[in-house]
Amino acid sequence: MNKQLITSLTTTFEEYAHSYNGVEFWYARDLQKLLEYTEWRNFLKIIEKAKTACKNALSEVSDHFVGINKMVDLGSGSQREIEDIMLTRYACYLIAQNADPQKEAVAFAQTYFALQTRKQELLEERLLLDERLKARKKLSQNETELSKNIYERGVDNAGFSRIRSKGDAVLFGGNTTEQMKNKLAIPKNRPLADFLPTITITAKNLATEITNFNIKSEDLYGETAITKEHSKNNQDVRNLLLKNNIVPENLPAEEDIKKVQRRLKTQTVKSLENGGKLSQ
Secondary structure: OOHHHHHHHHHHHHHOOEEEOOEEEEEHHHHHHHOOOOOHHHHHHHHHHHHHHHHHOOOOHHHHEEEEEEEEEOOOOOEEEEEEEEEEHHHHHHHHHHOOOOOHHHHHHHHHOOOOOOOHHHHHHHHHHHHHHHHHHHHHHHHHHHHHHHHOOOOOHHHHHHHHHHHHHHHOOOOOHHHHHHHOOOOOOOOHHHHOOHHHHHHHHHHHHHHHHHHHHOOOOOHHHHHHHHHHHHHHHHHHHHHOOOOHHHOOOOOOHHHHHHHHHHHHHHHHHOOOOOOO
């Protein structure tokens, strides 16, 4: 998500914010538009899921979701009454968590409402960390799929480790997984990917996805054939990185991704606890 889009979305979300007894809130009808949902009845389903999540978290739903009626202008110049809901930041956060994550506005909202501060630089930092976490999760999923695919084609767990290690060696210019761990001072019992920057995690994932695809489409069998395929894909990805002046083995290690997860969770809980409550 680029800075220009972040700036635009930040401005838009802040423009729709209101205050009631010192508590910041948003109208559900406005949030529906912000999250790019066209049908109110479909958005109500998301709200109901958010209310359930609120209840499961042992929070009073009525403190964060307050139903109201309000008048809206019609095209004819007349008015009519419609139902709406006043939502605290916490309520908006829960709604965003239950909305379609493929929408950029939803991905933004999940972070926006989780932060008490509105400083854009913190939003940018948080979104970048979220992107790294999502990239790592996707790589884990595709490596699990690779393990399953090659097991079905005559390769055991030891063979999977060799295939993945040889892929790493190609991607990192001849440096094996263990050599990269030593170079980046990563504990031997921890996965290399937990300390890689987002660009490298994404590169590893792309090579793995292509390998999974070609294993099935070309019906590859056995460790030799799959190793050749995986090494080729890692070389292709490496060439793309080098073409863009990115040398993966020279990039510094980043913060342990498990520490990142714990820190973001703590930040989210603290910001939501301080978000205030609405009273009817």
